[in-house]
Amino acid sequence: MTGYGERLARLVAARGPLCAGIDPHPALLTQWGLPVNARGLERCARTMVDTLGDLVPVLKPQSAFFEMHGSAGIAVLERVLADLREAGAISLLDVKRGDIGSTMDAYAAAYLADGAPLAADAITVSPFLGFGSLAGTIALAEEEGRGVYVLALTSNPEGRQVQHARTDTGRRVAEEIVAAAAAANAGRAHGNVGLVVGATIGATGVDLSQVHGSLLAPGIGAQGAGAAELVEVFGDAREYVLPSASRELMGAGPDPTQIRVRAEKMLAQMRSVLSVG
Numbered sequence: 001m002t003g004y005g006e007r008l009a010r011l012v013a014a015r016g017p018l019c020a021g022i023d024p025h026p027a028l029l030t031q032w033g034l035p036v037n038a039r040g041l042e043r044c045a046r047t048m049v050d051t052l053g054d055l056v057p058v059l060k061p062q063s064a065f066f067e068m069h070g071s072a073g074i075a076v077l078e079r080v081l082a083d084l085r086e087a088g089a090i091s092l093l094d095v096k097r098g099d100i101g102s103t104m105d106a107y108a109a110a111y112l113a114d115g116a117p118l119a120a121d122a123i124t125v126s127p128f129l130g131f132g133s134l135a136g137t138i139a140l141a142e143e144e145g146r147g148v149y150v151l152a153l154t155s156n157p158e159g160r161q162v163q164h165a166r167t168d169t170g171r172r173v174a175e176e177i178v179a180a181a182a183a184a185n186a187g188r189a190h191g192n193v194g195l196v197v198g199a200t201i202g203a204t205g206v207d208l209s210q211v212h213g214s215l216l217a218p219g220i221g222a223q224g225a226g227a228a229e230l231v232e233v234f235g236d237a238r239e240y241v242l243p244s245a246s247r248e249l250m251g252a253g254p255d256p257t258q259i260r261v262r263a264e265k266m267l268a269q270m271r272s273v274l275s276v277g
């Protein structure tokens with residue numbers, strides 16, 4: 001079975017490096033002239049899938065904006081994930097689960113097992129209960145050819161307090177996470193364990209070149225980063241970077257043509273900054 005990392009690398013080579021976030025904020029639904037309820041949510045999210053599903057390699061629904069509408073919102077999320085499979089794009093569910101190992105195994109079954117109603121190609125997970133708590137989740141992802149993105153250096157300024165703290169080895173927490181992801185991907189050019197590294201964080205001195213997994217870079221647009229910042233943050237690891245933008249793309253809506261034009265422009269920028277060789 002082709003693993004997540006390989007599948008993603010091929011699709012990025014064909015379409016370019018960009019992840020389009022689906023973050024239907026209530027204010028955005030209003031801006032799009034939609035009601036702030038599950039019906040508006042569905043219209044908005046499905047517009048993003050229909051508009052970008054054949055253009056960008058990855059779409060990333062943010063679970064929180066679906067959960068806030070209760071069971072009706074979760075039902076919309078199920079349909080959106082199914083639509084993404086049909087559209088031929090990779091689905092990355094931003095759900096940031098983190099818990100003790102036995103509970104993480106249940107989350108993994110919910111999001112990474114074939115046939116699960118909320119199954120996605122990849123999910124985001126939190127390592128702050130210890131990277132080892134993700135062992136069962138990573139094992140299931142490997143078995144199913146799916147991926148996980150582990151939070152490492154998040155795009156929000158508050159993240160430093162935890163991620164730059166020193167552990168008893170003298171290394172920073174983020175460096176331990178990077179090393180653990182590299183070990184999980186060892187021996188492969190494109191492993192199934194990715195990392196979340198914000199485009200906003202500047203130069204950190206954390207070496208990402210040996211991870212050999214996808215590096216999801218949120219923070220483009222609304223959080224202030226652009227293509228130029230990616231070079232500073234990722235240096236030699238830039239061939240693995242998957243820049244992510246939500247509000248920057250969705251703000252061009254509701255007209256699908258405008259959303260597509262903005263995504264095409266962003267794809268061209270990212271391709272020129274991140275192409276190697």
Ligand SMILES: O=c1ccn([C@@H]2O[C@H](COP(=O)(O)O)[C@@H](O)[C@H]2O)c(=O)[nH]1
Pocket residue numbers: 021023062094153154155156196197198218219220221222223244245246247248
């Ligand atoms: O470090 C992180 C991890 C995840 N996110 C998520 O990405 C999007 C960003 O949305 P924008 O509108 O492009 O700012 C959102 O869902 C965050 O929860 C992040 O921003 N930073």
